[in-house]
Amino acid sequence: MTLLLKGSEVRALLSLDECIAAVESAFRLHGEGAVPAPGVLGAHVAGGGFHVKTALLPLSRSYFVAKVNGNFPANPQRWGVPAIQGVIVLSDAEQGRPLAVMDSIEITVLRTGAATAVAARHLARPASRVATICGCGLQGRIQLRALARVLPLTRAFAWDLDPARAQVYSAEMAAELRIEVVPVAGLGAAVSESDVCVTCTPSRAPFLEAGFLRPGTFVAAVGADSPDKQELHPEVLASATVVVDVLDQCAAIGELHHALESGRMTRAGVHAELGQVVAGRKPGRSSDAEIAVFDSTGTALQDAAAAALVYEKASRAGAGTGIALEA
Secondary structure, eight states: OEEEEOHHHHHHHOOHHHHHHHHHHHHHHHHTTOSOOOEEEEEEETTEEEEEEEEEEESSSEEEEEEEEEEOTTHHHHTSSOSEEEEEEEEETTTOOEEEEEEOHHHHHHHHHHHHHHHHHHHSOTTOOEEEEEOOSHHHHHHHHHHHHHSOOOEEEEEOSSHHHHHHHHHHHHHHHOSEEEEOSOHHHHHHTOSEEEEOSOOEEEEEOGGGOOTTOEEEEOSOOSTTOEEEOHHHHHTSEEEESSHHHHHHHSHHHHHHHHTSOOGGGOOEEHHHHHTTSSOOOOOTTOOEEEEOOOOHHHHHHHHHHHHHHHHHHTOSEEEOTTO
């Protein structure tokens, strides 16, 4: 039987803290060379696009995951449906048997925030207390929650092209996290006062400038997950220590892609993949003055780690609906 899990069931089974731990373990395995590089295939259509991400991950058993996501940024405004929709297929990698089919939204959102938390744990200054979040949607909420799990945050700035959305975000997140959250119109002033900056927007034009960053800042660039998206000016990467989730993927679709095209960086200028840092094979931050950038394009390793955890918990709890695909 193959387990079918709805979004509400996935949400009930997966916490952010569990996801952070699972994602960190997956990056460590990747950094140790214990798993092959994850794969990605994309297709662009009017108003958005689709991507297929795949990975193998040996845990309590050997898992294969394939995630098919559609990303249409205008969906909430035009149709009242989520921008990101899709499914994850989790299979037994030794038999090829489909173990579960589950909604992908909650996993995509949580594992993206989890990757930022893992990167911040290794690349941000441990005493980082002030963050700027660029983009005040669902992902912006997860990003601030994830940072608060690993850093002693006391204050955050919220920036969005829609000032009203930043206002709502600030009120909600301040009440939830019990820290000061301030909506801002000027991004440069906010970032210059911050220890951490996360960009999680669908922008197709760079808005974060190198001159905004003070020494020691950690930047997590989350929004660029296709070749046409960009949030950081190439000079930001050129002047920083750059860590990527997967080098080949970031060179094709991430912020690194734009820095390479501009000639401001080469692949040799990338410091490490995150897995290498987590596994201790490459150093993380080397000084309090170092500016570090994490280019986060999102990998199926993260999806596999989260999906495997959800499947194992669902199996123990008797959650989901069993279906016989072969019948």
